[in-house]
Amino acid sequence: MQEHLVVTLDGKDYLVEPGTNLLEFIKSQDTFVPSICYNESMGPIQTCDTCTVEIDGKIERSCSTVIDRPMTVNTVNNDVKDAQKEALDRILEKHMLYCTVCDYNNGDCEIHNTMDAWGLQHQTYEYKEKPYEKDYGPFYRYDPNQCILCGRCVEACQDIEVNETIRIDWDREHPRVIWDNDVPINESSCVSCGQCATVCPCNAMMEVNMEGNAGYMTDTEPGSLAAMIDLTKKAEPGYGPLFAISDSEAEMRKERIKKTKTVCTYCGVGCSFEVWTKDREILKVQPSHDSPANKIATCVKGKFSWGHINSDQRLTKPLVRKNGEFHEVEWDEALNVIADNFTSIKEKYGPDALSFISSSKATNEESYLMQKLARQVIGTNNVDNCSRYCQAPATKGLFRTVGHGGDSGSIEDLEKAAMSVLIGTNTAEAHPVIASRMKRAQKLFGQKIHVFDIRKHEMAERADRFYQPKPGTDLAWLSAVTKYIIDHDLHDKAFIEEWVEDFDEYYKSLETFTMAFAEEATGISRSRVD
Numbered sequence: 001m002q003e004h005l006v007v008t009l010d011g012k013d014y015l016v017e018p019g020t021n022l023l024e025f026i027k028s029q030d031t032f033v034p035s036i037c038y039n040e041s042m043g044p045i046q047t048c049d050t051c052t053v054e055i056d057g058k059i060e061r062s063c064s065t066v067i068d069r070p071m072t073v074n075t076v077n078n079d080v081k082d083a084q085k086e087a088l089d090r091i092l093e094k095h096m097l098y099c100t101v102c103d104y105n106n107g108d109c110e111i112h113n114t115m116d117a118w119g120l121q122h123q124t125y126e127y128k129e130k131p132y133e134k135d136y137g138p139f140y141r142y143d144p145n146q147c148i149l150c151g152r153c154v155e156a157c158q159d160i161e162v163n164e165t166i167r168i169d170w171d172r173e174h175p176r177v178i179w180d181n182d183v184p185i186n187e188s189s190c191v192s193c194g195q196c197a198t199v200c201p202c203n204a205m206m207e208v209n210m211e212g213n214a215g216y217m218t219d220t221e222p223g224s225l226a227a228m229i230d231l232t233k234k235a236e237p238g239y240g241p242l243f244a245i246s247d248s249e250a251e252m253r254k255e256r257i258k259k260t261k262t263v264c265t266y267c268g269v270g271c272s273f274e275v276w277t278k279d280r281e282i283l284k285v286q287p288s289h290d291s292p293a294n295k296i297a298t299c300v301k302g303k304f305s306w307g308h309i310n311s312d313q314r315l316t317k318p319l320v321r322k323n324g325e326f327h328e329v330e331w332d333e334a335l336n337v338i339a340d341n342f343t344s345i346k347e348k349y350g351p352d353a354l355s356f357i358s359s360s361k362a363t364n365e366e367s368y369l370m371q372k373l374a375r376q377v378i379g380t381n382n383v384d385n386c387s388r389y390c391q392a393p394a395t396k397g398l399f400r401t402v403g404h405g406g407d408s409g410s411i412e413d414l415e416k417a418a419m420s421v422l423i424g425t426n427t428a429e430a431h432p433v434i435a436s437r438m439k440r441a442q443k444l445f446g447q448k449i450h451v452f453d454i455r456k457h458e459m460a461e462r463a464d465r466f467y468q469p470k471p472g473t474d475l476a477w478l479s480a481v482t483k484y485i486i487d488h489d490l491h492d493k494a495f496i497e498e499w500v501e502d503f504d505e506y507y508k509s510l511e512t513f514t515m516a517f518a519e520e521a522t523g524i525s526r527s528r529v530d
Contacts (some may be wrong), residue, residue: 008072022065026075029224033075034084034114035440036091036201037150038063041289041296042160047151049087050114054080054479088118089344093125094148095202099246103210104203107250111148111202116243137185139304140197140207144176147204149521153177153196161193162439177205193432194303198296207304257283264302265361269293269411269433271302282306293411299432306396346378355382416465419448423474428458435459452477465527469522481519481529483510 004015016025024040026033034050047332051062054074091111095198098103098455107113132144149168151333154177157166169178179188195203196357247512257278264271271294273287280374285303287296308314319326329337338529345353356378358370369384395405401410415437427435439462441447451463452474460466467475485491486507496503519526 002501005067006070006130007067009323010073010075013311016067018068020067021063022053022055022067022073023062025067026053026062026073026329031075033062034088034118035063036110036148037152038157039152039199039289039296042152042199043150045155047149048091050084051085052080052083059083084118085120085124088115088120090126092120092123093128093150094202095146096127099243100249102203103212105208105246105250106253108518109202112243112246130176132174132176135179135185136208137190137192138208139192139207139300140185140194141211142177142185143204143206144174146202147177148202149175149177150201152199153205156195156199158465159440159444161191161195161436163191163193165189166196178276187503191432192300192304193436194285194300195296197301198298198413209283213278213281214495259286265363265364266299266301266305267431269297269431273298273302275306281310294433297436298456301432306358323425342378344458351379352382354378354380355384356380358383358385360385360387406499411437414438415445415447417441417447419450422449422453422459422463423478424453426453426455426457426459464513465528467524469524473518473522476513477518477524477529478519479510479513480515483507483513484515486510524526 003017005015005018005119007025008024009031013287014029021044023033023035023044027035030522035048036050037045037048038051038213039045044061046061049061052059053062054060054077055065056071059079083454084256086329092115097112097115099109102109105112130144134144135142151168152188157163165179166174166177169182170174177188179185192209197207200206234468257276258381259274259276261272261274264273268352271287272291273285273294275285276283285298285306287294287298288293317328318331320329320334320337321327337366342354354374356370356374358367367385374383376382386422398405398407411434414434420438420441427438435458437448438449438459442449442462448464449459449462450465450467451460452467452469454468454471456466467477515526515529518524520530
């Protein structure tokens with residue numbers, strides 16, 4: 001196989017690795033090509049046709065072209081520009097530009113940015129309003145009149161989250177995105193992972209909390225806002241002046257909106273994203289392609305479960321109990337009360353009379369400070385974390401089997417595996433982003449999923465095989481299957497010889513765990529396990 005291929009881009013030669021996506025290569029050379037439906041986390045969707053270029057004399061989509069041969073690519077000739085303009089005009093036929101008063105005018109709207117960068121000044125096809133109202137779910141909303149039918153949300157739901165709720169109904173006179181068999185969002189099978197809102201290139205699918213909060217004029221009363229939108233459209237002398245105004249307004253918004261990169265603490269997957277805040281109020285959570293654990297994937301907990309932070313019932317001052325009742329106090333007084341009590345207990349009973357438990361919702365840095373307070377200030381090693389209560393058995397088991405308390409695999413390994421076995425875990429509830437990886441591998445790449453659980457949950461419903469053992473009998477079938485593997489010479493002898501200690505003793509301990517014994521103990525027929 002060739003190490004590099006010659007690609008001539010707008011008259012200049014480049015050496016490119018075979019298999020490189022053409023659009024990604026063009027972008028890497030700081031060459032502008034529109035690409036409204038393309039998202040690097042999902043790959044080519046091929047609906048907008050804005051990324052067309054000339055390849056060896058033919059107009060083709062760059063998003064779906066893989067560089068597998070030497071080629072000559074032109075991004076600037078008249079035929080290319082005509083094809084791109086036609087595609088952009090068709091998009092604006094479905095989308096009204098009222099950028100200055102749009103909630104999504106924050107510098108991230110790909111329609112606005114593309115039209116501005118391309119230099120489109122006037123719309124060839126008149127915008128056609130659709131006969132639909134906005135549809136609101138608990139956390140996001142869909143505006144059919146702004147939807148360009150790019151299919152990003154469908155791809156995210158069908159093949160990234162793999163909840164398979166969203167699709168486009170192309171049979172309508174006015175096609176639109178629908179949920180399940182055309183039911184409102186609130187009545188659908190949507191799990192509110194929020195990925196549709198994350199990948200939407202415009203304001204069609206958007207987080208509810210962004211409405212009326214993002215810009216200087218977006219909190220205008222709906223009737224007045226509609227009038228402002230109409231006026232903006234009618235008074236528009238051309239997109240250029242309109243974009244200049246909205247770009248200025250977007251820059252002003254950026255000064256008000258703070259973006260903080262953080263890691264979700266709801267579970268141990270380690271999803272990272274940016275939290276958008278304005279005046280200490282959260283507007284939304286936005287993942288990015290470079291997030292190592294989750295990329296653009298989120299679940300309802302990480303994407304939307306932060307309402308308690310903005311809640312007007314949240315405590316903003318410490319409470320100290322006085323005469324049997326709580327009273328608000330300033331932080332200095334509260335910290336003095338804590339310090340006095342700690343000091344009193346330590347002096348009277350010794351430092352080990354105190355113990356500290358860190359929250360599983362705390363960050364690693366906060367937990368580190370907790371143990372530092374305990375060990376260096378108080379002088380005790382009585383430090384714990386509430387996660388230990390559920391994680392300790394797994395940690396101990398890992399220490400005894402693989403020598404350390406962490407898994408040796410990676411999230412990527414779960415996607416690449418030919419088969420996954422889930423034992424006593426509903427991954428779709430506990431770690432939804434991991435479940436999405438596995439569901440995607442099963443759907444797109446043929447991974448087999450086997451589930452052993454006393455409950456029939458989502459992963460059991462999706463499993464290629466579901467086994468429902470009697471409660472408390474996992475040890476019986478696991479030991480029996482292990483014995484069966486060894487008895488039939490199916491184990492990896494070389495690996496065991498090099499890495500496993502006391503294997504013979506372990507094998508002897510399996511003597512009573514026959515398949516017949518496991519069948520009787522678990523209620524799972526031997527024919528299903530063989």
